Amino acid sequence: MFDGVRLSGSARPGRIGPVLAVLAAGGLVVFGPAGGSADAAAACAGRPVKTVGFGAGELRLYKGNGYACAVTAAKNPGARRRMSVTIQARGSAPAGDSGAYTRLAGPVTVHAGSRCVRATGAISGGGSAQTGWVC
Numbered sequence: 001m002f003d004g005v006r007l008s009g010s011a012r013p014g015r016i017g018p019v020l021a022v023l024a025a026g027g028l029v030v031f032g033p034a035g036g037s038a039d040a041a042a043a044c045a046g047r048p049v050k051t052v053g054f055g056a057g058e059l060r061l062y063k064g065n066g067y068a069c070a071v072t073a074a075k076n077p078g079a080r081r082r083m084s085v086t087i088q089a090r091g092s093a094p095a096g097d098s099g100a101y102t103r104l105a106g107p108v109t110v111h112a113g114s115r116c117v118r119a120t121g122a123i124s125g126g127g128s129a130q131t132g133w134v135c
Helices: 013-025 038-041
Strands: 045-056 056-063 069-073 081-089 095-101 104-111 117-123 125-131
Touching: 013 056, 038 104, 045 117, 045 125, 056 081, 056 117, 056 125, 069 081, 069 117, 081 104
Parallel strands: none
Antiparallel strands: 045 056, 056 069, 069 104, 081 095, 081 117, 117 125
């Protein structure tokens, strides 16, 4: 599938850029763990349309190019705790992510087209938030 590109554990450190470019051109998108204060921005494409703060974190909603994305971000990353995020385009089933995370639940992306979307987020012992319908 990738002519002339050998993917193995012996790749030299300076050659990862061309390999990622070939993978992206071939339609394969690779995501890794996000870090720093720009976690949600790095995780979700589009522009931020709503942020709702709550006790232990923030629920962030992004929209762009017919898609919507949501994340729940902890204000103080640290020990693993139950976190969740769900997003729903009007007329569609909700999609979500939940688990034991240190800083971020999601990103969860749905096709929204021009429809309104809503999102909810929660952190165990730290509260929850919802956006309501955002058009």
